Amino acid sequence: MPNPRLYLGGSFDPIHHGHLNSLEQLRTQLNLDTAFLMPAWRSPLKEEVNTSDKHRLAMLELAVEEYPKLKIERYEIERPSPSYTNHTLSVFKKRYPNDPIIFAMGMDSFQALDKWANWQQLTDYAHLAVFARPGYKLSLNPAVANFYQSHQANTKEQLTTQPCGKIWLTELEPFDMASSSIRQQLHQDHLNAKKALPSSVFDYIQRHHLYQ
Secondary structure: OOOOEEEEEEOOOOOOHHHHHHHHHHHHHOOOOOEEEEEOOOOOOOOOOOOOHHHHHHHHHHHHOOOOOEEEOOOOOOOOOOOOHHHHHHHHHHHOOOOOEEEEEEHHHHHOHHHOOOHHHHHHHOEEEEEEOOOOOOOOOHHHHHHHHHHEOOOOHHHHHOOOOOEEEEEOOOOOOOHHHHHHHHHHOHHHHHHHOOHHHHHHHHHOOOOO
């Protein structure tokens, strides 16, 4: 019996309610028992992370205590090299050959997909679940638009019944604060930053004097 596996990758620096709620909404829409947060060691498209792997993992472990259906996938953060999604998904496909792999990403990432390494191979190993704000307007460059049109899912059920190869677009409730903004507010406006974070994560950041 296939066991679909849903992953949301990122630096999670720090993990916040936007990450957690987005993955939880996707998990619910796809009717899955669990889903995975996958912290990256370092993204090739981003600057160095602001906080050590140890602290980012500790904050994730605290956060998922409040979201019992979410789990942590440590593959990328325990691999001492930049995190290329194509490589990671190929490893997961070998590790779970009978299970559909679903990789989640925001619309901003999808619009820039052609900047990713070997991006056209992603659907050889997984489905892509792309989430956007309600009422979004799809605006893709020609290369990504052609890729989407040739892999577009007709129904969300295709992601859980077929092994790989589909791209599914869905709408999620928006969250208007990014990790970079939260880091800045931890300098200036603790009360506003606190609202964006699980309470245990905020307490951990204060206790260890992170982002200061």
